[in-house]
Amino acid sequence: MATSLSVNINKIATLRNSRGGNNPDLIKVALDCEKFGAQGITVHPRPDERHIRYEDVFNLKAVISTELNIEGNCTEDKFVKLVLDNLPAQVTLVPDTEGQLTSNHGWDTIKNQAYLQKMVALFKSAGIRVSIFVDPVVDMVKAAKDTGTDRIELYTEAYAKDFLNDPEKAIEPYVLAAQEANKLGIGINAGHDLDLNNLAYFAKNIPNLLEVSIGHALVCDSLYLGLENTIKQYRSKLTP
Ligand SMILES: CC(=O)[C@@H](O)[C@H](O)COP(=O)(O)O
Numbered sequence: 494m495a496t497s498l499s500v501n502i503n504k505i506a507t508l509r510n511s512r513g514g515n516n517p518d519l520i521k522v523a524l525d526c527e528k529f530g531a532q533g534i535t536v537h538p539r540p541d542e543r544h545i546r547y548e549d550v551f552n553l554k555a556v557i558s559t560e561l562n563i564e565g566n567c568t569e570d571k572f573v574k575l576v577l578d579n580l581p582a583q584v585t586l587v588p589d590t591e592g593q594l595t596s597n598h599g600w601d602t603i604k605n606q607a608y609l610q611k612m613v614a615l616f617k618s619a620g621i622r623v624s625i626f627v628d629p630v631v632d633m634v635k636a637a638k639d640t641g642t643d644r645i646e647l648y649t650e651a652y653a654k655d656f657l658n659d660p661e662k663a664i665e666p667y668v669l670a671a672q673e674a675n676k677l678g679i680g681i682n683a684g685h686d687l688d689l690n691n692l693a694y695f696a697k698n699i700p701n702l703l704e705v706s707i708g709h710a711l712v713c714d715s716l717y718l719g720l721e722n723t724i725k726q727y728r729s730k731l732t733p
């Protein structure tokens with residue numbers, strides 16, 4: 494089974510916002526990503542709207558034909574409303590605090606069990622698939638199962654960092670977490686700092702990896718390789 498590639502277009506919005514106009518055109522880029530082989534589009538709007546604006550989500554939902562994955566912090570009412578108003582294929586719950594540079598930890602699914610159960614039920618009752626962003630820790634995966642979530646998203650920053658020195662050691666906690674998820678029947682997504690160097694090894698070693706969402710490195714690579722070629726190269730890393 495090949496893993497799906499969802500392209501995170503936050504960084505396209507960052508570039509657009511830097512000059513206040515509409516260049517690059519986020520909608521056109523999303524549609525081109527799909528044309529070039531992306532199997533989903535990921536956005537992670539943040540409360541300060543420094544990259545994806547809330548209105549972008551409505552505009553994207555109206556035109557894209559692949560899966561829309563909205564990531565963000567469900568403790569913000571505005572985020573919850575945005576998701577319920579747009580009914581994406583998937584919502585990924587990420588425990589960010591306001592003003593955070595980027596995501597830097599997964600949910601503590603034990604401490605926040607009751608809260609997550611409530612939020613998962615809310616989104617699922619609207620027909621939205623739910624994924625919970627977690628660190629690669631077996632106990633977090635076990636407690637994620639109890640929330641009723643459909644999937645987890647493994648937070649891969651530590652993998653990406655440690656891969657440079659020792660790939661086998663870097664992947665170890667992720668394999669254990671994935672094995673637990675497989676045993677419990679939860680789907681597995683992954684993301685953060687995945688790139689052309691570390692992606693194939695991750696996909697090869699994680700059993701039943703359903704989806705990766707990749708933004709920062711993919712957009713950087715496209716400066717050199719072009720967007721179409723870049724997406725094809727990422728897709729090829731996910732083909733068994
Ligand atoms: C949850 C995750 O790892 C990504 O969504 C990442 O946080 C992207 O967000 P930024 O583009 O704001 O860094």
Ligand SMILES: NCC(=O)COP(=O)(O)O
Pocket residue numbers: 501535537564683684685686687706707708709710711
């Ligand atoms: N969920 C991870 C994501 O969407 C993109 O993370 P990154 O590739 O920008 O680090």
